[in-house]
Amino acid sequence: MSIKRKLVFAVSLLCLMSVALSAYASTDSVLSRWRKTVKIMDEDNMGFVEFTVTYYSAEYIQALVQKEAKANLWTKDEEENYKYQLLKTLQLERNIPIFIEINNYSPALRMAPFGDQVELWINGKTYSPVDYDKRFNFKLTGKREGFVYFPRYDEETGQPLLTKAKTIKFSIDGGIGPITMGRSSIDFLWDVHRDNPDQFFTGKAAERLELDRLIIRLGNLKEQRDDIQKQLDELDAELARIQSRIDELQSK
Amino acid sequence: MKKLCALLAVVALVAFAAPAFAANPFMDVPMNHWAYDAVGQLAARGIISGYPDGTFKGNQPITRYEMASVTARALAVIDMEKASKQDVEMLKRLVVEFKDELDALGVKVDKIDSRVAVLEENIGGWKFWGELRFDAKFEGEKNLYNDEYTLEGDKEFNLNRFRIWMSKQIDENTKFVARLGTSDSTTKYAPTRWERYYVETKLPYDIKMTAGLWLFDWEGDSGLYIDEDAMFGDYGMKGFWFQKSFGLGDVQAMIGHNDSYSNGADGIFNTADDVNSDYMFYGLRANFNFNEQFRFALNGLMRAYDDLNNRDESVYWADFTFNFNPNIAFKGAYFMEDLDTAYRAGEDSPKAYKAIFDVKQDAFKFTSIWLEYAKFDEGFNVWNANNNGDMYAYDAYGASVLINRNWDETSVLFASLKQQWNDKWATYERYLTADFDTTGVDDATNWTFGVLYYYTPAITFDLAYDKVDWGDSTAAGMRTGDDNIVRLRTHVKF
Numbered sequence: 062m063s064i065k066r067k068l069v070f071a072v073s074l075l076c077l078m079s080v081a082l083s084a085y086a087s088t089d090s091v092l093s094r095w096r097k098t099v100k101i102m103d104e105d106n107m108g109f110v111e112f113t114v115t116y117y118s119a120e121y122i123q124a125l126v127q128k129e130a131k132a133n134l135w136t137k138d139e140e141e142n143y144k145y146q147l148l149k150t151l152q153l154e155r156n157i158p159i160f161i162e163i164n165n166y167s168p169a170l171r172m173a174p175f176g177d178q179v180e181l182w183i184n185g186k187t188y189s190p191v192d193y194d195k196r197f198n199f200k201l202t203g204k205r206e207g208f209v210y211f212p213r214y215d216e217e218t219g220q221p222l223l224t225k226a227k228t229i230k231f232s233i234d235g236g237i238g239p240i241t242m243g244r245s246s247i248d249f250l251w252d253v254h255r256d257n258p259d260q261f262f263t264g265k266a267a268e269r270l271e272l273d274r275l276i277i278r279l280g281n282l283k284e285q286r287d288d289i290q291k292q293l294d295e296l297d298a299e300l301a302r303i304q305s306r307i308d309e310l311q312s313k
Numbered sequence: 314m315k316k317l318c319a320l321l322a323v324v325a326l327v328a329f330a331a332p333a334f335a336a337n338p339f340m341d342v343p344m345n346h347w348a349y350d351a352v353g354q355l356a357a358r359g360i361i362s363g364y365p366d367g368t369f370k371g372n373q374p375i376t377r378y379e380m381a382s383v384t385a386r387a388l389a390v391i392d393m394e395k396a397s398k399q400d401v402e403m404l405k406r407l408v409v410e411f412k413d414e415l416d417a418l419g420v421k422v423d424k425i426d427s428r429v430a431v432l433e434e435n436i437g438g439w440k441f442w443g444e445l446r447f448d449a450k451f452e453g454e455k456n457l458y459n460d461e462y463t464l465e466g467d468k469e470f471n472l473n474r475f476r477i478w479m480s481k482q483i484d485e486n487t488k489f490v491a492r493l494g495t496s497d498s499t500t501k502y503a504p505t506r507w508e509r510y511y512v513e514t515k516l517p518y519d520i521k522m523t524a525g526l527w528l529f530d531w532e533g534d535s536g537l538y539i540d541e542d543a544m545f546g547d548y549g550m551k552g553f554w555f556q557k558s559f560g561l562g563d564v565q566a567m568i569g570h571n572d573s574y575s576n577g578a579d580g581i582f583n584t585a586d587d588v589n590s591d592y593m594f595y596g597l598r599a600n601f602n603f604n605e606q607f608r609f610a611l612n613g614l615m616r617a618y619d620d621l622n623n624r625d626e627s628v629y630w631a632d633f634t635f636n637f638n639p640n641i642a643f644k645g646a647y648f649m650e651d652l653d654t655a656y657r658a659g660e661d662s663p664k665a666y667k668a669i670f671d672v673k674q675d676a677f678k679f680t681s682i683w684l685e686y687a688k689f690d691e692g693f694n695v696w697n698a699n700n701n702g703d704m705y706a707y708d709a710y711g712a713s714v715l716i717n718r719n720w721d722e723t724s725v726l727f728a729s730l731k732q733q734w735n736d737k738w739a740t741y742e743r744y745l746t747a748d749f750d751t752t753g754v755d756d757a758t759n760w761t762f763g764v765l766y767y768y769t770p771a772i773t774f775d776l777a778y779d780k781v782d783w784g785d786s787t788a789a790g791m792r793t794g795d796d797n798i799v800r801l802r803t804h805v806k807f
Contacts, residue, residue, distance in 0.1 A: 090638060093638065093639050093640065093675070094638065094639060096639065097639045098639065098640075098673060098675070100673070102539065104540065104541050105446070105540075105709065105775070105802065105804070106539065106540060106709070106729075106731070106741065107765060107773050107775050107802070107804050108444075108773065108804060108806055165770060166767060166770045166771075166773065166806075167806055168442040168443065168444055168478070168806040168807060169442060169771075169806075169807060171440045171442075171480075182558075182560040182561070183560075184560070185559060185560040185561075186560070187560070196409055196412055199405045199406075199408070199409050200405070202770045202771055202806075202807075203769075203770040205409075227604070228561060228602070228604045228605060230560060230561060230602070236480070236488065236490070236513070238442065239442050239444070239476070239478045239492075242478075242490065242528065243527065243528030243529075243530050243533070244530070244533060244534055245534055245556060245558075245563065245565070246558075248602075250561070250602055250604070250605040251605055252604050252605045252606075
């Protein structure tokens with residue numbers, strides 16, 4: 062290769078790197094950082110399947126809310142209302158939501174049961190979904206999108222799974238269609254330790270969510286109390302009947 | 314029209330459960346209308362209802378809400394046990410189409426989904442896929458260099474590829490996969506073969522084992538090539554493949570055997586050396602993601618020939634990916650070979666490397682970019698030669714830029730761009746130049762320009778122009794001049 066050609070190649074690389082770094086520093090990078098795409102082409106570069114997967118970090122949600130608020134000229138109340146509805150949809154208080162967009166121009170994807178095709182790796186352990194959009198179970202050509210939810214807390218200990226996690230990995234099985242067969246898996250990684258959920262869960266929306274949670278908790282406790290009260294009443298009645306019978310027998 | 318089609322779909326769904334004749338309750342549906350019985354059957358099953366004035370108004374367009382309502386009622390009355398496969402498929406399509414409206418009506422899609430899953434399991438649990446590629450090719454020169462573009466003449470209409478995939482989940486941990494197909498465009502009536510057959514099963518300690526004839530492609534796993542330009546992977550291998558994941562990292566091991574049959578005519582292994590080419594195949598790979606930005610892998614492969622001494626060959630390589638952001642990545646790989654006998658020419662331990670910038674269209678909005686620079690030592694020997702033993706393919710359209718040039722060091726600059734304008738249209742451009750250090754050998758170049766039309770996600774048309782130029786002042790015995798081809802490819806997938 063001539064010196065001139067090498068120079069052109071090196072300059073091209075430097076240009077691309079500088080663009081890459083400047084793009085990374087832009088505002089939209091907050092949104093794009095948590096939104097990853099894997100596009101798998103077939104051998105003749107015609108057919109493809111594209112997976113875009115979004116991890117709803119606190120940073121991402123915050124940026125999304127701000128973007129929507131700016132685009133729609135919302136008041137503070139409207140913004141808080143949107144944030145509240147979003148958080149409720151995401152089920153963040155108990156699940157880790159991941160949004161999947163699939164654009165398939167290759168042979169149909171057949172993913173039923175979808176819950177068996179995806180997993181989330183946290184701290185070297187793998188977790189299966191607790192819920193997902195059932196449309197992923199149907200044969201898929203073209204576009205489809207939906208949520209998949211993983212547990213946020215350990216089932217046995219109740220501890221948050223993400224507490225000491227640095228990088229988590231979401232995997233889709235390669236066996237879902239011919240174009241992906243032969244691959245180990247289709248992976249998406251996020252450095253979740255760069256997120257700060259505590260900073261986000263403040264404000265009116267967070268208070269409303271907490272209020273919702275407390276009201277549900279209150280309802281559950283009241284129900285438990287009513288059950289216990291009912292048992293107590295039954296025991297009292299039984300005691301009264303026995304005492305009455307004892308009195309009756311002793312009086313003979 | 315939409316109303317008519319949807320109505321017919323629902324008719325098909327419930328026809329098996331409805332009485333053969335039913336009185337039509339709507340005053341405005343004439344008895345001699347072709348849909349009279351169907352409307353009557355649907356009304357009898359409670360799936361459709363008319364307007365309060367007793368009319369059906371069959372010529373009015375239907376809204377999505379009305380269609381969702383009809384689908385919901387069909388779901389309520391349908392007896393899945395008696396449904397056929399076609400009924401279920403149609404019902405699934407309707408449910409997907411009207412999912413949001415059904416949700417609004419309080420119909421739970423997951424309930425119908427579980428019933429469908431049970432039914433599919435009863436049908437046999439098989440999944441099928443297929444694809445067909447058909448080419449119309451027009452070459453610039455007839456029979457230049459022994460049909461460089463793999464044509465029988467200067468024009469050809471031919472099957473390029475036909476494949477049928479099938480898969481069955483045998484039990485919770487085991488799956489069977491097979492592929493029947495042909496891809497030999499140079500034969501008029503190419504034979505159909507089992508191109509894949511394997512089982513995947515989970516062993517203790519969460520080790521996944523694949524046994525049979527499966528696709529081997531570690532370069533694909535690392536994202537190191539596009540088109541069909543893998544050097545040591547992307548072909549069928551018979552044997553055993555073990556994978557163990559540790560979350561951010563995984564290790565893989567495999568052992569296989571290549572049976573050459575007669576003169577490589579099986580068409581599966583694509584080996585350049587056809588005589589006495591039975592060999593054991595060993596591989597080991599360790600891949601680790603340090604974080605979302607950086608990935609690193611070590612790979613080793615060995616061929617140990619059954620009958621030929623002093624011909625064993627090994628390759629070891631390290632590759633990495635650095636993601637500047639989700640849309641821009643820098644990748645690289647460094648290869649070292651150990652050849653017992655340099656049976657082609659040159660070094661017995663040649664090396665090669667490649668550096669790649671992989672930019673998705675989202676980064677610059679108007680185009681994706683694949684920019685690759687590769688350098689090969691003298692005698693570097695790749696194992697996946699797609700085109701007549703070419704050193705390194707780069708031959709997506711048939712002509713090999715690097716053919717019979719690998720005597721000294723070679724460097725390659727390859728750029729591939731693609732613009733996805735919308736859901737229907739895309740364009741692409743490829744440029745490749747190869748610089749051979751051999752004295753008296755010109756640089757070779759390859760240009761491609763193409764337009765893609767996605768008629769539907771399942772049917773694609775590709776019109777491409779490809780030109781290869783080997784230069785004019787090249788030594789005797791090597792290719793000179795240029796040639797080109799226009800190719801219209803029809804690709805159908807299901």
